Amino acid sequence: xxxxxxxxxxxxxxxxxxxxxxxxxxxxxxxxxxxxxxxxxxxxxxxxxxxxxxxxxxxxxxxxxxxxxxxxxxxxxxxxxxxxxxxxxxxxxxxxxxxxxxxxxxxxxxxxxxxxxxxxxxxxxxxxxxxxxxxxxxxxxxxxxxxxxxxxxxxxxxxxxxxxxxxxxxxxxxxxxxxxxxxxxxxxxxxxxxxxxxxxxxxxxxxxxxxxxxxxxxxxxxxxxxxxxxxxxxxxxxxxxxxxxxxxxxxxxxxxxxxxxxxxxxx
Amino acid sequence: xxxxxxxxxxxxxxxxxxxxxxxxxxxxxxxxxxxxxxxxxxxxxxxxxxxxxxxxxxxxxxxxxxxxxxxxxxxxxxxxxxxxxxxxxxxxxxxxxxxxxxxxxxxxxxxxxxxxxxxxxxxxxxxxxxxxxxxxxxxxxxxxxxxxxxxxxxxxxxxxxxxxxxxxxxxxxxxxxxxxxxxxxxxxxxxxxxxxxxxxxxxxxxxxxxxxxxxxxxxxxxxxxxxxxxxxxxxxxxxxxxxxxxxxxxxxxxxxxxxxxxxxxxx
Numbered sequence: 001x002x003x004x005x006x007x008x009x010x011x012x013x014x015x016x017x018x019x020x021x022x023x024x025x026x027x028x029x030x031x032x033x034x035x036x037x038x039x040x041x042x043x044x045x046x047x048x049x050x051x052x053x054x055x056x057x058x059x060x061x062x063x064x065x066x067x068x069x070x071x072x073x074x075x076x077x078x079x080x081x082x083x084x085x086x087x088x089x090x091x092x093x094x095x096x097x098x099x100x101x102x103x104x105x106x107x108x109x110x111x112x113x114x115x116x117x118x119x120x121x122x123x124x125x126x127x128x129x130x131x132x133x134x135x136x137x138x139x140x141x142x143x144x145x146x147x148x149x150x151x152x153x154x155x156x157x158x159x160x161x162x163x164x165x166x167x168x169x170x171x172x173x174x175x176x177x178x179x180x181x182x183x184x185x186x187x188x189x190x191x192x193x194x195x196x197x198x199x200x201x202x203x204x205x206x207x208x209x210x211x212x213x214x215x216x217x218x219x220x221x222x223x224x225x226x227x228x229x230x231x232x233x234x235x236x237x238x239x240x241x242x243x244x245x246x247x248x249x250x251x252x253x254x255x256x257x258x259x260x261x262x263x264x265x266x267x
Numbered sequence: 268x269x270x271x272x273x274x275x276x277x278x279x280x281x282x283x284x285x286x287x288x289x290x291x292x293x294x295x296x297x298x299x300x301x302x303x304x305x306x307x308x309x310x311x312x313x314x315x316x317x318x319x320x321x322x323x324x325x326x327x328x329x330x331x332x333x334x335x336x337x338x339x340x341x342x343x344x345x346x347x348x349x350x351x352x353x354x355x356x357x358x359x360x361x362x363x364x365x366x367x368x369x370x371x372x373x374x375x376x377x378x379x380x381x382x383x384x385x386x387x388x389x390x391x392x393x394x395x396x397x398x399x400x401x402x403x404x405x406x407x408x409x410x411x412x413x414x415x416x417x418x419x420x421x422x423x424x425x426x427x428x429x430x431x432x433x434x435x436x437x438x439x440x441x442x443x444x445x446x447x448x449x450x451x452x453x454x455x456x457x458x459x460x461x462x463x464x465x466x467x468x469x470x471x472x473x474x475x476x477x478x479x480x481x482x483x484x485x486x487x488x489x490x491x492x493x494x495x496x497x498x499x500x501x502x503x504x505x506x507x508x509x510x511x512x513x514x515x516x517x518x519x520x521x522x523x524x525x526x527x528x529x530x531x532x533x534x
Contacts, residue, residue, distance in 0.1 A: 149391020
């Protein structure tokens, strides 16, 4: 999916919500467990209930890999089920030396046909660039994350500038606004404003709204640009909003509440 | 596998060689392509030909994921085929927020039963610790990598100390010598000596000897400690030593040459 199409979807659906399919066999409603592929059936119900309220689905690969071959199969079926006008994110946090990153790109962009993949910047330019050479595919680079451990290294200062700022400055030259986005944690809204000074136009994927405690209002005030420029993810607070037979209805209610807030910020 | 067992294997087999199974469907001998699972058949032949010459096999997950479900199946079969007295490494470069890292640990330590996994430090302590709570399982944390892009961030100086040194100093307190190793690229032997001042006793996984240009002698002189403390990986220069019917014999010759050099450094 290209940038223009993504912006159009945000405008027409009046939402910049991404729903994270962190689907855990130990947390999904128990009545699904008797089905052949409970994780896929769960995702299918969530997608059916929410697809008009979001512009992206994020598949957290860890939750699928933990089930081995069966999990990889659930992931593939889920991806195939997502409508083509919805942006898909492989939240895979990959990155390795060049020839290996090329293989990961092949795995997620060709074999699985995701629109985008999250990538870790620690190994530098040649670990990221192989992902940037695919038409209408995106790297979503870890910039500043929302977890406690982000303080360990991302906030270390080099020449009076934190590591994460070096990551934004340097990596923004590896790609452009049409193939590169960034992960910026919602629990750090005070940093969003500073990040926007470095990369005013890039899209940001913002996790951490909902279960992780981030506020949508703070994110919008500090991170929105004239084309929106935000994809805000919520996982657990939507997909686990209910745990009974009506779980999909509950997830729709949770997604709808966020979509309505988002619409109020879009014009 | 615990530390004592690993050291015993190095002593008794007189080798600290790890063979990287970066097995690529486009590079394996063409006569294997007519078989049902060419990648597994290739790995099986390499393992049969080299298992007395190495103490570890490293599976580069990217090469398996690029083949989707079929690739994941080849990976599982390969892992099951490796003899239990050989240390297994999932070269997966994972790492995410706590609940997700826990899922990755489950995927690689429980579902697949690897002895170890490579982990990226960028997200900090809570992204690494979930991997450290499994008995006789290991984190191999990216310290200093061997690729060109390592210069982008790993060598930035914070308070007169390179980022990679902060990574060694801080992370070595998250685990201990019995559950934590580090990746240190062989193309940077001049840094090995400095790294040994910070972590004298931890095992180091050293990729980059062979196709990537690193010298075994330099690695030994700067990185070996009294218990060896080194696992030196070679991938392409061993597994692709031949491309004909006798490819496994050629791979044995390449592995044997390295094993003999290694034996000369062990007492």
